[in-house]
Amino acid sequence: MSGIVTSDTHAENRQREDICFWAGSLFARGLTGGASGNISARTADGGLLVTPTGSSFGRLDPARLSRLDAAGALVSGDRPTKEMPLHSAFHDTRAGVGAVVHLHSTHAVALSMLPVDDPDDFLPPLTPYALMRLGKVRLLPFFVPGDAGMGEAVRGLGGKRSAVMLANHGPVVASKDIEAAVFAMEELEETAKLALLLRGTGALGLDAGQVRAVVDKFDVEWDG
């Protein structure tokens, strides 16, 4: 059946373009540098499109993205990111996940190195939009990059969190598609930046009542 262009082919080509567009945008804005970061997106047939290991977000080629089948086997493109266990854990355990983004964004990484009151709620509640996009963000311990333990830690969350922070490494966000995951990631980084800017100033974040009002109104995953 080669040569037949289906709507799935169009959708996949669009996903390839989206991954490269958003990766380039993140790179251009300094949200991840060098060959850091990785992205995966679920395809219509249950497979994945993934950024190749060692590739730079600034120079991705849509045709060279790693294409995995539904069983996780590489069917075309370059070798996928070494963080496949991390990405697969989100895709496998969380309902409605269409894309996962991992970056080395500066402020989030800096915040992960400071003491935190509650590792299950790593980001302080400062603005409503961060709550709406992210819910609670779980701080995970340090793992050596590529360690399958990261995937196991995410699986241990039972699909209850859309975002985690890898200590001394970088944030990871899952959402329904690549654009939504990038928007949530931008909120995570901006909130970490605010937290660092405001540290020690006595600035007021959202109080418990304000957090509850946002959580209830926008159906944020918060309790449990």
Ligand SMILES: O=C(O)[C@@H](O)C(=O)COP(=O)(O)O
């Ligand atoms: O920090 C790392 O080494 C990885 O988590 C990463 O960001 C880039 O690894 P690849 O996706 O395998 O290039």
Ligand SMILES: [Zn+2]
């Ligand atoms: Zn990384």
